[in-house]
């Protein structure tokens with residue numbers, strides 16, 4: 473089972489992907505987390521990524537793809553994987569299609585979480601992550617609208633998109649996510 477989570481910053485995609493990963497016992501691949509880990513480890517790749525993350529911009533595709541490929545080849549991804557925050561651009565989605573096709577793997581489902589923008593900002597400011605400040609949040613929304621939203625049409629055209637209302641408690645949203653997965657995969 474391979475599932476992509478798409479959603480604006482603060483939509484809860486990390487929380488929902490983690491819950492789904494625990495529920496089904498499949499790997500959770502968060503590019504944001506991997507980039508933060510790379511930065512904390514002080515690697516060259518992490519340092520290159522940090523300047524973009526801290527400015528609320530998208531990290532260039534070559535850096536993101538390098539971390540994804542390493543992880544996809546890992547044994548824990550063989551049985552399935554939840555992609556959280558990746559792909560975030562149409563070129564990344566095309567690169568993922570290619571990576572999966574080369575390995576004889578398919579994408580089963582794309583979940584797009586929908587939450588009104590005024591609620592997102594509140595959620596982000598209460599989270600308090602290093603890149604959760606007013607200026608960065610504004611930039612991240614802008615890049616999301618311009619670069620990530622076109623992915624919705626890309627996947628809709630493939631018939632694997634499910635748009636889910638991301639409002640409510642994490643448990644309420646998780647019930648909707650689980651239903652979408654069950655109806656797509658069974």
Ligand code: AMP
Nearest residue numbers: 503504524525529530531536557558560
């Ligand atoms: P996230 O943890 O998904 O909110 O991601 C935090 C930050 O990491 C984003 O604001 C981007 O700067 C960077 N990032 C994460 N995933 C990607 C991606 N697929 N493409 C480009 N930048 C990314």
